[in-house]
Amino acid sequence: MALPININDLVNGQSIEWERLEFKQGWNPEEIVHTICAFANDINNWGGGYIIVGIAEKDGRPILPPVGLAPESLDRIQGAVLTLAYQLLPNYFPLIQPYVLQGQHILVLWCPAGDNRPYTAPISQGKGALRQAYIRFGSRSIIAKEDNLRRLQELTARIPFDDRINGKAAIDDLDLGLIQAFLQEVKSDLYEESKQIPFADLCLNMKIVNGPKEALRPLNVGVLFFSRNPEKFLERSWIELVVHKDKTGKNFSEKYFKGPIHHQLRAVLDYFKNNVIEEAVEKVAHKAEANRHFNFPYEAIEEALSNAVYHKSYEMDKPVEVQIWPDRIEILSFPGPVPPVDAQILKQNKRIVARDYRNRRIGDLLKELHLTEGRGTGFPTIRNAMKENNSPEPVFETDEQSTYFLSVLQAKEQIIKVDKKDILFTNLEELSRYLKNRNDLATNLATNLANPNEIKENVNFESITNGATNLANDQATVGAEPNKIKKNSDLKDFTVGASVGAGNLAIEIIESSLNDKVLAILNFLPEAKRRVEILEHIGLTNQSFNREKYLDPLVKLGWIELTIPDKPTHKDQKYKRTIQGEILHKLITR
Structure with missing residues (x-):
């Protein structure tokens, strides 16, 4: 009966780690029994391993195409494997399956982790040979000594939970359709055989049930993969x-x-x-x-x-x-x-x-x-x-x-839709760069007005406005009359058509990089205001350290500006939003 694995993936180490594969060009009973013992002991709970006879190896990797085995030797070698299995104590029997790979006959021994560790094997094939427990160390099978032997002895009768019998489930709780879908997906030869063999034999060959044949019960791994409702048998397994x-x-x-x-x-x-x-x-x-x-x-x-x-x-x-x-x-x-x-x-x-x-x-x-x-x-x-x-x-x-x-x-960055384009900002620098670009577009447009109602002939209005600018609900008018702008248009009404998501992201960036007062300040400045008015509005006293913490950073970023910039201490000094500040305010309050 075929194994529940794709033989090509197995040989090439694509589904099983190389440490769990051993390649043998020919039949070598002494080395093979040691490896069977090591896989059965499974000291690292890797799940046992596979011995592939008929393929030579170099540095732990297969040499392909395979050397192969003579077809007439297959029955003899399978019988010899059973003889070796009886040499292990407690008795242990791997699953054996011949395959044809790249036109050559090979033999695969699947050696799952045993339930009765530790296992021992004779160190040689002569009579009266000493017995030792073998384990895998990298790609070799070695005798377990000192710490490794103690670890192995501690594993006695300690079976990982996924490989234990589930006492709540019966074999009928496993679903044939799920099993066959799995075998078909992994391209196992067992898929075709599953259509003809008894269901219990199929489950046994997949190692998803255990117990006496007349009272087989599913293992937890079988319930988790091949039951329609594993949460019935393993609580909250979702x-x-x-x-x-x-x-x-x-x-x-x-x-x-x-x-x-x-x-x-x-x-x-x-x-x-x-x-x-x-x-x-x-x-x-x-x-x-x-x-x-x-x-x-x-x-x-x-x-x-x-x-x-x-x-x-x-x-x-x-x-x-x-x-x-x-x-x-x-x-x-x-x-x-x-x-x-x-x-x-x-x-x-x-x-x-x-x-x-x-x-x-x-x-x-x-x-x-x-x-x-x-x-x-x-x-x-x-x-x-x-x-x-x-x-x-x-x-x-x-x-x-x-x-x-x-x-x-x-997240690398939030992807937010603005004006049907993707904009990205993950920090204050990117947000400021975005606002500055918008400001440059608006400034370019403003400086190229021949008069408040006309645009110079050499200005490509579409290139300036495409996906970037609207002037206070004038999109329809501009679309109809590309060289006209409504008289009531004003740069302070500059908008960006930003999404709510972009605004939320901008607020998060501002609050993490500056403080949580920025939005309150921008909200308060549709018109110029004195410093004392702004600070009182956000619940702060008119002190220099509050100005340095809450107002100066916004001036430095270009989001607000002084009405008398050349005389910062002038008695009539006020603060107002810049065009960048207008854009930001629209972005985070839209």
Whole structure:
């Protein structure tokens, strides 16, 4: 019976890490029994491994096309494998399947992690040979000694939760359609066989049930992937998504994603694609190609969310929580990482190689579906995706007791629609540059008026106004009469047609970079006002330090100006909004 895996992906290390693969050009019983023992012991809870006989290797990688095995030797080798299996104590039996790869016969031994660790094997094939427990160390099978032996002994009868029997579910709670859809997607040869063999045999061959054949029960991994309603058997095994409309935390909506966990994962990722991720195209002067980037890179979201689904404990009735804020995404799962990974290690900007894994089977199925990467590559993948998008560095966090794991992805920038164009500002400098550009357009228009009602012939009005300027509801008039402007037009009525979202973003940037009094000051200055009037309006005393903190920065930015600029201390001195200030006021109050 075929294995529930794509043989081409397996041989090329695309779904299983190289450390879990061993290639043998020919039959070598002594080395093979040691490797079977090592995979059965599965000291790191990686999920066992595969021995592929008939393919030579170099530096742990296969040499293709395969050398292959003689067809007449296949039956003999399969019988020899069973003989070797009896040499292990306790007895352990791998699954054996012959394949034809690139025209050559090979034999694959699937050695899942055993349930009765530790296993021992004879160190040689001679009679009376000593027995030792073997484990995997990198790509080699070695004898477990000292600390490793103690670790292995501590794993006795300790089966990861995803590989345990679920006492609430029956084999009939597993769905044949879901199983076949999985096998078809991963292009396993077992898909065609699944149409003919008994359902119990199919589940046994996929290692998603266990127990005596007359009373088989699903494993938790089987319930999570192949039950229509896994939350019936594992409480709160879903993903909760909260979308915040603003930063207050009071205006939000909730969504629950249930069903098989790989369906949940894909549904949430689709939600991000369709509702959250936005692309910005920034044209650069003197450069043919535009710069393209996203508010959040999809690859980083995919990896962070997949890691949460992979590494959370399904023994705890706590869902994966995803919070989408205007400026960041937070992905929370419980508990925290498995030792030796801790809060300090998470802060290090380098690859993290875990020694132990919480879910040895969930990871394998997610890798088969290409929903997560190989062991230890999650953090670099997220960091690289954020870096390539010029986004802030991601944050990975846990507490000293490792009770939770939090991934935070900061937005590169908000993408806001203004005048049917994308504008971007993530800080005060970008906002000020945007306002200055608008101011320059307005000034250009004003200085080119031959008189209040005429535009010089050499001025391209469309180029000045396209997507940028309107003069106080004159769009229709200008459209009808390109060289006329209404007499009641005034630059103080200059508008930008900005969206509410752009205004909210501008307020957030101003408040974080300056203070929360800016909008109140701009609101108070449709006409020029004295300093004492402005400060009293915002609840402050007429002191120099208040002027320096609240008024001087706005003058420096060019958003307000002095009515008598050459005499700052003049007794009749007042403040008024500049054209930039008018634009900003329209932007944040629209």
